[in-house]
Amino acid sequence: MSFSVKQLIEDRWGENYELHDRHVNPQFVKVLRTIGFDKIYKRARGPYLYDKDNNQYLDFLSGYGVFALGRNHPRIKETIREILEMDLPHMVQMDCSLLSGLLAERLLTLTPHLDTVFFTNSGTEAVEGAIKFSRGATGRDQILYLKNAFHGLTLGSLSANGNPEFRDNFGTLLPGKEIPNNDLKALEQELSQKTYAAFIFEPIQGKGLYLTETGFLKEAERLCKKYGTLMIADEVQTGLGRTGRWFAYEQAGISPDLVCIAKGLSGGFVPIGAILYRREIYRKIFSKMDRCVVHSNTFGKNNLAMACGLSTLQIMQEEKLPERAESLGAQLLLGINELGKRYEMFKEARGRGLMIGIEFQEPKSLKLRAGWKMIHVAHGLFGQMIVVPLLTKHRILTQVAGHNDLVKLLPPLIIDEKDVQNFLQAFDQVVSDCHKFPGAAWEIGMTLAKNALSS
Ligand code: PLP
DSSP, X not given: OOOOHHHXXXXXXXXXXXXXXXXXXXXXXXXXXXXXXXXXXXXXXXXXXXXXXXXXXXXXXXXXXTOTTOBTOHHHHHHHHHHHXXXXXXXXXXXXXXXXXXXXXXXHHHOTTOOEEEXXXXXXXXXXXXXXXXXXXXXXXXXXEETTOOOOSSHHHHTTOOOHHHHTTSOOOOSEEEXXXXXXXXXXXXXXXXXXXXXXXXXXXXXXXXXXXXXXXXXXXXXXXXXXXXXXXXXXXXXXXXXXXSSGGGGGTOOOSEEEEOGGGGTXXXXXXXXXXXXXXXXXXXXXXXXXXXXXXXXXXXXXXXXXXHHHHHHHHHTTHHHHHHHHHHHHHHHHHHHHTTOTTEEEXXXXXXXXXXXXXXXXXXXXXXXXXXXXXXXXXXXXXXXHHHHHTTOEEOEEOSSSSEEEEOOOTTOOXXXXXXXXXXXXXXXXXXXXXXXXXXXXXXXXXXXXXXX
């Protein structure tokens, strides 16, 4: 009997949540069911998801940033078809494949100060490698990182995570230290000890959407050089056009020693990641012929990922996606901040390009304050009061990110002005509903709070 994945999907349609409840992650299933996110999407195109009744959902999450080009981009699909048709000798391993060389060449045109690439299968693997290279190149062990930092969840990346809820319960991690974001005094105090292999940072933090200031980064670069610490820019989320530049660090006019990328690089179908770094560091790690694979992986340079990477960069350049992210992002940010002024629980919207955080704050009026207090029995619940109706009433997918009552927008870079307007209208309605206490919006919140306390 032949295998047909199409047939399989038809036969088992609708079993998604039961299967995950039984075999994958029942806690996650419980969360999705509680907040009404247990939808089954049937198809997707560009910035939209569709359910079986063909209802359209605007995707302002883009698979955590993976679908920068939108979903099922026809040219990426064509690249995949083309490469499969060619019967190429994939991953011979004891050879040098053309496509990985070409993607490395192409990527390095975007980072003229760097000249060497290591390919990985994910963002966290890129960060792991960058940490390992920094340790190997400097002979030092420690990693300096920022409060609220998120660099992935494998043990090395986790060691540079500035959120206790991720780190707790996993035993001893790599040596390192957390400092507050944008605190030059703390930075110099640590760096001057000359024990740090690397200082790792996200130009805009994915958790909490805190911006690392350009002045801080500029001075950090000088201090890192002075004290012999390498600078790792984690551009896994901010990279490849999202913030209006190819890389967000460009805004600060700095030249980090290592740059980690992943997510949007392959157009969404195939796992991918890369470390772009200096040859000087390469020489210290891969120092002799018998150390030529001292750091390596099996799938990193696979042809499918490499071809998709080349195709993605071509599309991003032709469609001017960084520029598009910059102008649409500015429109979106301005629109949210303008609307927000009318609402006392709105604090601010911040970000760059199409990476935006909307933060809420404790209200002054007594009635709303009572609701606010009740909802804060657990972290993140107020954000859910925004995110849940955005999806269930307005069919817009967003997420809560961080502990600061923050809703995050990470749309595909191909959205248009109509999508921006659609979001703004829905946002206005949802925030307005939250300012009516008691009211339906708060009932959702109270249900979530009850669930949070009982689990
Ligand atoms: N670094 C940053 C800044 C990220 O945002 C993420 C994921 O969200 C990672 C690293 C980890 O990437 P991955 O999930 O591909 O391992």
